[in-house]
Amino acid sequence: MRKDGFIVRTMLIAAGLLVATAFLSHHLFTIQLERHEELLVKARAKYTASRRSKGVRGTICDVHGNLLAANLACRDVLAEPRQLRRLAPVELEKVVDALCTQLRVPKEVLGRRLNGPLVEIVVKREADLGDVAMLQQWIAQYNAKARSDGKPSLRGIRFVDTRKRFYPKHRLAANVLGFTDTDGHGAAGIEKLMEKRLAPTEGTALYERDRRGRQLSNEDLTLEQPRDGWHVYLTIDEPIQSIVEEELAALCEQHEPKAAYAIMADPKTGAVLAMAQMPTFNPNRRENIRPEQWQNRILTHGFEPGSIMKCVSVAGAIDYQVVNLGTVFYCEEGIWYHVGRPLRDSGHSYEDLRVWEIVQKSSNIGTAKIAVAMGRQKLHDTLRRFGFGEPTGLGFPGEAPGIFRSLPDWDGLSLSRFAIGQGILVTPLQVVQAYCALANDGIMMQMRIIDRLEDPETGLVETSLPQVRRRAVRRTSAKQIVVAMKAVTREGGTATKAAVPGYEVAGKTGTAQKFVGGTYNSGRYVASFAGFVPADDPAFVLIVVADEPSGTSYYGGTVAAPTFSRIAERSLRYLQVAPATALASGVGPGGGSGNGLTDPVAAQ
Amino acid sequence: MSRLKRRPTYKYERLQAQLYGDRPLRALRWAVLAAGLLAGALLYVRLRSGTESHRNRVVTLRHDLAVRKRELENLRLQQETLTSGRYIRASVRRMGLNLCQAQEGQVRRMVVLRDPPRRPVEAERFVAASER
DSSP: OHHHHHHHHHHHHHHHHHHHHHHHHHHHHIIIIITHHHHHHHHHHHHEEEEEEEOOOOOEEOTTOOEEEEEEEEEEEEEOHHHHTTSOHHHHHHHHHHHHHHHTOOHHHHHHHHTSSOSSEEEEEEEOHHHHHHHHHHHHHHHHHHHHHTOOOOOOEEEEEEEEEEOTTTTTTHHHHOEEOTTSOEEEHHHHHTHHHHOOOEEEEEEEBOTTSOBOOSOOEEEEOOOOOOEEEESOOHHHHHHHHHHHHHHHHHHOOSEEEEEEEOTTTOBEEEEEEESOOOTTOOTTOOHHHHSOHHHHOOBOOGGGGHHHHHHHHHHTTSOOTTOEEEOGGGEEEETTEEEEOTTOOOOEEEHHHHHHHTOHHHHHHHHHHHOHHHHHHHHHHTTTTSOOOOOOTTOOOOBOOOGGGOOTTHHHHHTTTOSOBBOHHHHHHHHHHHHTTTEEEOOBOEEEEEOTTTOOEEEOOOOEEEEOSOHHHHHHHHHHHHHHTSTTSSOGGGOBTTBOOEEEEEEEEEEETTEEEEEEEEEEEEEEESTTSOSEEEEEEEESOOSSOOOIIIIIHHHHHHHHHHHHHHHTOOOOHHHHTTOOTTSSOOSSOSOHHHHO | OHHHHSOOHHHHHHHHHHHHHHHHHHHHHHHHHHHHHHHHHHHHHHHHHHHHHHHHHHHHHHHHHHHHHHHHHHHHHHHHHHHSHHHHHHHHHHHTOOOOOOOTTTOOOOOOSSOOOOOOHHHHHHHHHHHO
16 A cells, blocks of 8 residues: 555656656747747847947048048047936036046036936047046046045946047148048048048947846957948149148238139149148148138139130140241230220230240230130130130039130120130139140140059059040140240240249249129239249149239239249259259250240241 | 575675775765866866956957057057158248258159159050041
């Protein structure tokens, strides 16, 4: 009987265990197999977290790799007001004081943020690493003291690694480079133009964490790798840019114009070597900049070019074989009535002038007569071929095409006025493009400012090759106008101050009255000089423009030409362009005395 | 018959003796096993703590490395600023050092990566075609 009871109990327990085992097995089967996927997702959500990381924005360098824009490592400082409010009022005051002092944040701003409804506030964005290190040291000392005094330690302050755009050369090429907005996207200049290439991509990494959210293992499971932005190399040459900006600043100091611009380009490749404007700005300190400072007005600001347009008009006339350098025009002794309106040679009364003398002395009447001989269609086609009325295609968004009326809209005066640079609006870059064509045997190259792009991960380089845009004039015509332009900077010309000792300079001055309120204002001028050097094998084309120079001097030959000369001299030395020894010894183009009165036609 | 069925007692005694003789040995075995397990556990704890401390050190070093790397990047940027020609010229002016720029021929710069400026092949072809 005892034996039977034992067996029954044993059987009952065994049955119970069996049922329990069966139940557990079923449960295990359910959670391990049937609901595996669902529960795995839930479990992963509990013990894994994802971290999004961003690559680094690409750098911008000059043609030789000198850094112009890069990224400065810094940290965002964040705080949880709820955690800070746990401190005693006196202690909280101390902490707020420390935050404000170390991070240079106004106390009232931080106080307002701390009392706001947000769970986490930004104490300072993009704080300097040194400042943050000092703050961390202060927090460590505070916590050590709090522990020893038995007070609650300081919690709720978080540091997030980040980067901000930094321009190591500060103001250098600021208008070209532009800047980024607070989200790190390009807002102006090259930063905006090359945004797609410069911008980094975001990546995602999964990691396991403990109950408190701390990472458990060292290795992340990377789902998507962040990619750094491409490096952009400009055609800008930093030393030349620096020279141009220094000399432009000197011009502004001396003549106090409203604005001043200078562009240098290689006529053989169309590469922009320097592009500067005044006023400019420091992209690292953008708190108080005004729109006229950061806008690249070289691309957007149209001006009436005045006499610098004469070379283009005359080159067209030579190209159409309407005139040659020796053709003589009577210049009406200073005043000529055309279509019932007077046209003057300001301050001069020339009689017979040959075409090269018209260019040398910048005769309005002579040039207008050449244009009349040429005809509307030919002048229109010439100016179009030189790129006026259309953007240069440099690539910048918002590049102005200037104002150049189509032929049916021309009135009776257009022919004589457009030829001397009145009534049309051009950008400084368009003028450089046209002069590049004259300097490059009549071939207009596509202007470009991006030299190459480099992928930092693969090392892949995309190079922008020089491209021919079109032929503006024939080679022989270009050569002839260069001869006339050389005379401009010699004795008897309008821009003797543009001459560079040891080199032949070909160029043209411009002094244009500004068209304000429906009339040409005699007190407001745009003084300019555009040219290239050495004249026969140019290293560069350069234009200097001063918008409304103040004081008595407002001529292109006295305001812009000296700056051209200084920039050219320093740049030629930097580029190691050998001087023309024959000219250095004072021999003129015709091998004569070099007094400027030598006839270049005979010399040719 | 009864004599034959009787079991010899010495066998039982011998068995007893063997039983008692084995007990210290088994205890020793257990002790060794326990000690081994203890040592194993201690070794495991020791190794694990070593691994953990190494891991912590790696994490700290990684963090330090990241910080130094970022500081180095910033220093390189600072170097770019300080070595730029404009900064040097401004400093020379500010400090009144009366230094002047090199004259023509005093400095020979070697351009390694860039060809001297020349008209591209495409342009040459264009020129040739347009002049034919």
